């Protein structure tokens with residue numbers, strides 16, 4: 001790996017995979033789901049927001065039941081791509097297909113029904129400040145299902161234990177650390193047993209131990225439930241240990257997409273600069 005990632009963090013990825021046993025790319029590679037037809041496809045998506053072309057012909061396939069991570073510089077269009085996949089932003093041109101259905105042709109009801117299959121955690125991991133942790137996590141169950149309180153209690157207790165916060169239900173968000181807030185948001189995203197989970201920077205701004213704990217938690221949860229995960233991340237290089245596929249976004253276009261190892265080995269100078277974090281390369285800030 002250190003050959004693939006010259007100049008990456010001093011700790012090196014070989015050491016990382018010892019620290020993070022069982023979740024190195026090779027570990028995930030060996031349990032890659034073989035079903036190859038994409039669950040989500042973006043085809044020629046072009047979108048202009050406030051006069052700025054933010055997506056410029058994005059064509060992208062997301063394989064089912066694998067972890068796909070979207071990386072790129074700030075402002076490249078990563079969050080906007082996620083918003084298109086969820087149907088929160090509509091393209092001016094092109095299609096967003098989920099299971100072959102163009103989600104922008106769905107009725108409002110159809111789109112809401114589709115979103116019931118999704119779990120979403122946005123960049124801020126925002127929780128309802130006036131609600132306890134328990135009520136935050138229970139919220140989707142109360143809003144979208146007819147589950148009784150007993151059933152809800154059981155499910156919320158189960159997901160809070162899963163994210164390592166078994167005794168936190170009675171607390172309010174402002175009584176939690178940043179890492180705990182992310183884990184609660186993660187629990188809320190997973191409480192409906194979603195088929196597809198979208199995470200926008202679930203670990204940004206957290207200390208490295210919590211960051212890696214959350215990435216490990218995502219990986220462990222994926223191993224258990226095998227959902228499709230699409231995650232935006234700036235956790236370079238450690239994120240490479242945790243995903244099957246990488247998508248590199250550059251200025252509203254897809255610069256590269258494919259299995260993690262093949263993207264890390266890419267000779268594209270921009271991709272190389274991004275994955276190594278090298279200050280010298282096609283992107284120059286100084």
Ligand SMILES: Nc1ncnc2c1ncn2[C@@H]1O[C@H](COP(=O)(O)OP(=O)(O)OP(=O)(O)O)[C@@H](O)[C@H]1O
Nearest residue numbers: 049050052054072073074075076077078079080081
């Ligand atoms: N609602 C909006 N209205 C107008 N412009 C927007 C809107 N949302 C995003 N943009 C613009 O689209 C571009 C891409 O934004 P996006 O949020 O996708 O970036 P990003 O790659 O997620 O960046 P970061 O890593 O900083 O989160 C930016 O130039 C941004 O200003």
Ligand SMILES: [Mg+2]
Nearest residue numbers: 078079123200
């Ligand atoms: Mg973003």
